[in-house]
Amino acid sequence: MEFYHIPVLLEECMEGLKLTSSGIYVDCTMGGAGHSREILKRTSPEGRLIAVDQDETAVLAGRERLKEYGDRVTVVHDNFGNIKNILRKLQIDAVDGFLFDVGVSSYQLDNPERGFSYMEDAPLDMRMDKEHQRLTAEELVNSASVEELSRIIFTYGEERWAKRIAQFIGEFRQTNRITSTGELVAIIKKAIPAGARKEGPHPAKRTFQALRIAINNELEILESVVADATIFLRPGGRICVITFHSLEDRIIKKEFQKLTGACTCPPGMPMCVCGHERLLKIITRKPILPSEKEINENPRARSAKLRIAERVLNDRKEE
Known part of the structure; x- marks a missing residue:
């Protein structure tokens, strides 16, 4: 590409x-x-x-x-x-x-392989410098505590449902590792009440922004x-x-x-x-x-x- x-x-x-x-x-x-x-x-x-x-x-x-x-x-x-x-x-x-x-x-947004977009199912990566950075979004969402994920999503994404999204991520990863953007989007959609998803940007936009900011410091x-x-x-x-x-x-x-x-x-x-x-x-x-x-x-x-x-x-x- x-x-x-x-x-x-x-x-x-x-x-x-x-x-x-x-x-x-x-x-x-x-x-x-x-x-x-x-x-x-x-x-x-x-x-x-x-x-x-x-x-x-x-x-x-x-x-x-x-x-x-x-x-x-x-x-x-x-x-x-x-x-x-x-x-x-x-x-x-x-x-x-x-x-x-x-x-x-x-x-970076349009290349699914980079994992920045919530519109494509791809590996959870989000690194801007794949040569020197080691931490990926997959590592972060699967290893960070629920409290830390909530802080990241709220602080960097200004997401009002941050705590609930982090809790749903924690529940999902008890039995499955989150490896793709599609899986993460599905979790976020379940976490955000249906009424709150009817208006505004894509429900995963703020969480993806937050993770990207955290991954790349x-x-x-x-x-x-x-x-x-x-x-x-x-x-x-x-x-x-x-x-x-x-x-x-x-x-x-x-x-x-x-x-x-x-x-x-x-x-x-x-x-x-x-x-x-x-x-x-x-x-x-x-x-x-x-x-x-x-x-x-x-x-x-x-x-x-x-x-x-x-x-x-x-x-x-x-x-």
């Missing part, structure tokens, strides 16, 4: 990055290379791109699709959570822009990567982050706010002691949303939100 992914909010991201013909940019989630290709087109003739992806299939496809740009592009097989080490290994100490398109790609990585990327930004450089659900968006909003230097001392303190300094200014007070035209052409863009921040200080401090 060809690695395919329609770049979301493409024009908005290109404008947000303030591309220059000699800048260095990092696409931290290359995927189908749609954003990456556009960055390279618009930074000709000297712009450089570092394209990162943890999915080996994306890396192979991206190298092929971007090979016409020669040594202007470096494709890296790694998790963007390691961005500091990635850039240091490449001997890059200053960057003009970072782009993050967070979440699962169309290729997505939110914890997201919490640290904004600060890590900011270390390398030149003054005036931009960070653009596309998220697809409220948990991700809240994290990015919070991390941007932290780096604006807003005081975090408790109310009533006679003076500031937190020592926060202003590293970023927020460009998008409210997230940029896709147009109706884009949603009609690509329904998966519907929940996308783009937030942008800009580096403001001349002195960059590393840990």
Whole structure:
């Protein structure tokens, strides 16, 4: 299956990055290379791109699709959570822009073998990096305690029926191992009362989201990567982050706010002691949303939100 992914909010991201013909940019989630290709087109003739992806299939496809740009592009097989080490290994100490398109790609959703989709019966996997990750969704749902599963489904999926779903999973696995997405979907449907399944998204959507986030450690990585990327930004450089659900968006909003230097001392303190300094200014007070035209052409863009921040200080401090 060809690695395919329609770049979301493409024009908005290109404008947000303030591309220059000699800048260095990092696409931290290359995927189908749609954003990456556009960055390279618009930074000709000297712009450089570092394209990162943890999915080996994306890396192979991206190298092929971007090979016409020669040594202007470096494709890296790694998790963007390691961005500091990635850039240091490449001997890059200053960057003009970072782009993050967070979440699962169309290729990963549409490829049944990956186990991300609740619409196809497939092995329960959900790993974004099958080469380096060991924990699969199958291992998690069969080995985690009912209490831990309930916590994961409620926290990462914001699923009101989390406790009941976890209990039904626990009961099922007393006599059978859960090995496929189809089996898990059937359990979830039994757990959620019929009346609650009549409206809203697919009953398994939130649970599958929660498991995927837990398997790939997505939110914890997201919490640290904004600060890590900011270390390398030149003054005036931009960070653009596309998220697809409220948990991700809240994290990015919070991390941007932290780096604006807003005081975090408790109310009533006679003076500031937190020592926060202003590293970023927020460009998008409210997230940029896709147009109706884009949603009609690509329904998966519907929940996308783009937030942008800009580096403001001349002195960059590393840990």
